[in-house]
Amino acid sequence: MRLETERLLLRPQRVEDATVLRELWTERDPRVPAHRRLDAQGRPTVADLEDAIRTDPAPVTTGLLAVELKVDGDVIGYCGLVDSGRGTTGEPELAFELLRRTWGNGYATEAVDAVIDWARSSGHQRLWATVWNWNTASRRVLAKLGFTETDRRETVPGHGTTLWTTKAL
Template sequence: MPFSPMPERLDTERFVLTPEEPSDVPWLAELFTARGAGPVTHDAAWQRMAAMHELTRRHGIGVYVLRPRDGTAPVGYVGLVVGRCTVEEPELAYELLPAAHGRGYATEAARVVLDAVLATGRDRVWATVRESNAASLRVLAKLGGFEVRRVTTDEHGRVLWHVREQDARAGSR
């Protein structure tokens, strides 16, 4: 593998970040269902978790669950996926349960995840965000260092392809 693997655990002020595990399946199914594209069963959520573990095993990237330090239930995930991109230049992804939105959680976790993936030796990380997704665009703005490199359009509208280069200047912490 040309890149070093991301760490198994990352820490932020409010969260311990670790990989998905079987006990996460029920709320992951709830999270995927909240996307609004139809109900996602526990079995389907389990399959997605298994695929994520395989990505991590083979390529050293993947998503981290945000586990609150106060012992309350997980609130979502932040991590690196292939998505519309590649293993060499992966995509930052974040998704929180609706009740956890608006408290700075995604930005807090994405900062350490972004630092960690850039420390694997990768030069470039992407974030593809729909033009209509104001919250996600705001997270990228707060992280800093992302710029729009491409714009594509699909049946749901415009997708802004943001890139963060290794030497870009990050936002204020």
């Protein structure tokens, strides 16, 4: 599984990508719930993330892909489709996260657009994505690519409101 855009290569994650994934964990906004941030013991560690990559099945019609810059081979985050169990059966959730130092270059839009094409070619009829109400950059990416907010919302005291978006393919 490989997806290519003008500037990006999206490919299965490799064990050596764990350092970038760990960096993403360190950069997360403090409003993100604790289970998605480093715990008091500093977990997940790079070793924990390496183990997770080793045990994840290779992406076929769903999975998270490393986002790599073609120009220098640097991995800058992930983007892909996951079956989180929170949506409708057979409708994967779009997930993406990029390193802060790469924000503002259009990489998220480019990566998400490639994943939308992958979902369409894999036979998916609709995608959904959740986004925090305070995450304006990700909300812009989703809106730009045709995701619309639904009436479904989940408020988590102290963290904000999760908005549910969908896109028909």
